[in-house]
Amino acid sequence: MQTLDSTVKWFNKTEGRDKICKVLQYGSRFLMWHLKTNSGNEQLSNQFKNLFQSTRDARKLFRLAKSLNELQTIIDKLGQNCKNPQEQLAKALNILTRVWFLLYWFFDNLSVLSSIKFTTSDPKPLQKKAMTFWFIAIITNLVDTIRSLVVNFQYIQQNKSNQSAQQQVQNKQNQNKALYLNLIKIFGDLMPAGQGSEFFPKVLKINLNDGVIGLGGLISGAIAAYQAY
Known part of the structure; x- marks a missing residue:
């Protein structure tokens, strides 16, 4: 049950x-x-x-009005206090990612409203803008995920013999498992985002x-x- x-x-x-x-x-x-x-x-x-x-x-x-969710997340993140430069970098990357996703949802929403004839705009350029911001958001998220993995690996290596830090080491290892899944997910999303934004066909010629x-x-x-x- x-x-x-x-x-x-x-x-x-x-x-x-x-x-x-x-x-x-x-x-x-x-x-x-x-x-x-x-x-x-x-x-x-x-x-x-x-x-x-x-x-x-x-x-x-x-996903209509989902950009409002991102706006709320950005406001919450801006209010967080950072204790060191590492946390400041993590905060900046996280906020940037959410900003790109906000713009993605915004243009995606405009695109679907145009597709159903609620507005008179051409949906194709709006959809391309949406996919471009999605691609940028994915790249920013990729950088943030790799940064998190590097930070965790450094902590694990520095504290693997420290008995008092074993619980935190275990937590970092569990976080890495989730980060590995995120990496796979990110590379999966790069396929439609890279094609839809025309980065692959126009820049990489793929x-x-x-x-x-x-x-x-x-x-x-x-x-x-x-x-x-």
Whole structure:
């Protein structure tokens, strides 16, 4: 019963529903590509294409006004006191990440409102701006995650023989496990963000197909769903 209660509460969370939709969205995108490219099953591929597009649009509607969440997080972070330069750097990177995500949600919201004809703007340039800020947010988050791993490793190495610090060492090791998952999730999200922002095709001259993008988003969504649970 306890597992059932936890599962129901998880599904009732907005984040939980969004991550399940993300798994469906990118899983469908991967299957759409796989069935069309490797199996030649055009009809089933089109069915997964419809599921991919529907879940993509549903997630966009879920995220309306989500920039307000980021604004509240930024305000809370600005009010935090930092004891040393290391904490100041962590705070700055965290705030920067949230600022980029705020702009991502903002333009993403404008894009979906344009797509459903609520506004008269062209959704394509708005979506490109959204994906660009998402890509920047991911890169900033990547830098912050690597910084956290380095700091934790330094602490573990310096205190592995210190008996009085063993509990803190264990805490750092547990934090690293979560950070490793975050790294995998970040690299997964880089696939759709890098393609959507046109960084990969225009800067790196790499044009990712739907299979790679779908697989990256699927892995990221699965990890995010696990973490939300």
